[in-house]
Amino acid sequence: MSEAASTPKPSALARPVVVLRGVGPDRRAQLARLGLNTVGDLLFHRPRRYEDRRHFRRIGEVQLGELAATRGHIVALGLKRYAKGQKSVFEFILEDGTGRLHCRWWNLPYMQQYFAQGDEVLVYGKVNSLRPRTIDHPETEVVVANEDNSIHLSRIVPIYPLTEGLSQRWLRSLIFRAFQEYGTAITEPWPKLSIPDLPPRRKAVEMLHYPAELVDLELSRCRLALDELIDLQLAIQRRRKRLAANARGWPCGGDNRLIKPFLAQLGFSLTTAQTKVLREIRKDMSGGQPMRRLLQGDVGSGKTVVAACCTLMALESGFNVVLMAPTEILAEQHFQNFARWFGRLGIEVGLRTGSYRTSNAEQRTSSIEPRTSNVEPPARSPSPLASRLSPKADRQSPIANRQSPALTIGTHALIEDSFGQENLGLVIIDEQHKFGVAQREKLVRKGRYPHLLVMTATPIPRTLGLTLYGDLDISVIDELPPGRSPVKTFVRSAERLPKVWEFIRDKLTEGRQAFVVYSRVEEGGTGGLKAVTKERDAVQKALASYRVGLLHGRLPSEEKEKTMAAFRNGAIHVLLATSLVEVGVDVPNATIMLVENAEQFGLAQLHQLRGRIGRGSHESYCILVAAPNSPEAEERLKVLEETGDGFRIAEADLKLRGPGDLLGQEQSGMPPLAFADLKEDLALIERARSLAASIITVEPGNRHSTADERR
Known part of the structure; x- marks a missing residue:
C-alpha cells in the first residue's frame, strides 16, 4: 500500500489464480504445491535460472563437460527395460545437421509420453560423453508448431521451479498472461x-x-x-x-x-x-x-x-531476575555457579526445569518494594541446593515468600503458564x-x-x-x-582413526579426560553415520582400562545429572555424547575432543563444541573426523584448523x-x-x-x- 493510505485496500494481486484463463481445479492444486495461490504469487515467482536462447549452440559444437543449450529434431526414440523389468532407460536422439545428441532418462519410463518422432526440442544440460555425444536427464522443452513462441525462444528465457504435472512452457505462458492482465496493479x-x-x-x-x-x-x-x-x-x-x-x-x-x-x-x-x-x-x-x-x-x-x-x-x-537456558544441563550448571557465588552474599537462587521446581516459582505473590537503602542485607547461611526440589515434593522451598529479591534459573519450564514472577x-x-x-x-x-x-x-x-x-x-x-591458550584443531580422515585413539589413550594416561561427540543418538536414516549408543561398547573396548560414560538428550534427567557429576569429578574418563554438550559443560581437566562424522555439524556448532575444552592450564586438542570419501567436507572443516576466531x-x-x-x-x-x-x-x-x-x-x-x- 502507499504511504498516504490509512486503510489497506484489497489488491488485484490477491485474487486467486483461477481468475486466469486455463487454471481450473487441477491446475490450481498443482500451482498450490509451489505456493502459488494468487496472481501476486505468480508475478513474484522467482526463476531459478535463465537460458540465453538468443544463441543456441549447434550440436556438433557442444563439448564434453559443457553446460549448454542446443536444439534439434527427434530422429529416433525408445524405452528399454532390463533387470527383469525393474529398471529402464528412455532415450531419444536429436539431430540438427551438424551432429547427433543422445538424451537419456534412467528409471523414468513415463518420460516417453512427452516426446514423439519429429518433435523439435530445446535441450539444456551437461554433456557427459562424446561417444556418442550424450546428456543424461537434461531439461527439455518441446517447440509447439503454430504457437506464439516469442516468450519461449530468441530471448533470455526464465526457467522456473516446477512440480509434477507442470511444464516450463505452460507456466511461462501463464505468468505472461498474469503480467499482461494484472501488471498495472x-x-x-x-x-x-x-x-x-x-x-x-x-x-x-x-x-x-x-x-x-x-x-x-x-x-x-x-x-x-x-x-x-x-x-x-x-x-x-x-x-x-x-x-x-x-x-x-x-x-x-x-x-x-x-x-x-x-x-x-x-x-x-x-x-x-x-x-x-x-x-x-x-x-x-x-x-x-x-x-x-x-x-x-x-x-x-x-x-x-x-x-x-x-x-x-x-x-x-x-x-527479581529470571535466567532461561536451553537445556537442563546448562540450567543446572548455571544454578551451581550462581548458588556458589551468590550464597556468600545471602542471595537466594532457585531452579525450575522439567525435573526440578521451586515452590515459589510456581506462585510468588509477595509484593517487594524496590530497595533504596545502601545498607548491605544481613548475612545468611542459605543452602542453595535446598532450592532444588523434585516436582513431586510438596514441602515449601526455603526461598518461598521471602521479601528479598531472588534469582530463578530454569529451562522452557519458565515460560509455562504455571510460573509467575512478580x-x-x-x-x-x-x-x-x-x-x-x-x-x-x-x-x-x-x-x-x-x-x-x-x-x-x-x-x-x-x-x-x-x-x-x-x-x-x-x-x-x-x-x-x-x-586461555588456543585449542589445537586437526581435521583427519576416517582412515586415521586408529592413530587418533592411540593419541587419546596417551592423553588419558597423563591424567586428562576426553569428549567423544557423535551426531546421532541411534542408528537409522542416512547410512554410514555413527551413533553414540552403538559406539559405547567399541570405545570401552578400545579404552579398556578407563571408564566411559554416555550422555544424550533421551536419558532421564537424573541419569544425565549423575553422569555429568561423575565426569566433573573425574570418575568418568571419557564422555561419549551428542551435541547436548555444546553448551553448559565446564570440565577444566577435559583437554581432548573427538568429533566423528564432523561433516554433519555446522562450523559454528563445531566451534561451540570445541569451546568445551581448553578451559584449564593444559594444552587441548580437538580432532574432527569426516566420513570416508568426503574430501569436500574435509576442506570445509579446515576453516576450524586455520582459525579460532568465532x-x-x-x-x-x-x-x-x-x-x-x-x-x-x-x-x-x-x-x-x-x-x-x-x-x-x-x-x-x-x-x-x-x-x-x-x-x-x-x-x-x-x-x-x-x-x-x-x-
Missing part, C-alpha cells in the same frame, strides 16, 4: 521514497521474467530484495518505536553493594571488554526505557560473569539462538516491561545483526580472559549453510526471503535500514505492512 509501496539507481517496482517484475539483457537480472533482484528488506526493517523499527513510546523501564542500575564483594571473591579481574559491556548495560538498566540488548562473545569470553553482575544490579535495586526487573536468556522469538516474548511478558539481556556464544555476522536482531542493541565481548567461522558458516542452519529455523521469527540474500546483501540491508527510518520519520502513523499488496 504492481504499484510503488512507498511513492515518496526515492530509489533512483534501481528500476521501479513494476519494471523490476517485468525484468524478472522478461530481461532484455543479462545485466537486468541483478538490477531486478536488487530492487525486489530491497523492498523485502525495507518491509523487514519497518517491522523491526516499529516494534522498537512502540516499546519506547509505551513502556517505562524499571530503575535497575544498582548501587554496587553486592557487585563489589562479588567481584572481590572471584579471584580475577574483569577484562577491558567485560568492563565496557557492563557500562553499556548499566546505562540501559538505569534509563527510563526497558533494555533490549544482545550480548555476544566467543566461547570462554566471560559472558556468565557479566550476566551475574547484571543480575546483581537488578537485585540491588530490589527486583516484581520482575530483568530477564536473561542464555544461548538465545536455541529459542524461538515467541518463547523469548512469552518469558518477557511474565513481567511489566522488564529489562532483557539475551546472550549467545555464536557470533552474529553483521547481516544477521541488522535483521534477525535488529530490535536489539548489541554488545560484544571481543577478548578472552588471560591464560566471527570468521560464523561468516564462513553463513556463506556455506545460510542463516537457518547457523541459528536454527525457528529462531529467526521472520518470513522467508525470495530475493534478498542474508549471506551477501549487507549493503542492501544497511540501505533498507536507513530508508525504513526515513519512512517512519515522515509517516509516523503508518503501521501497516505492504506485504499483502505485493503478494
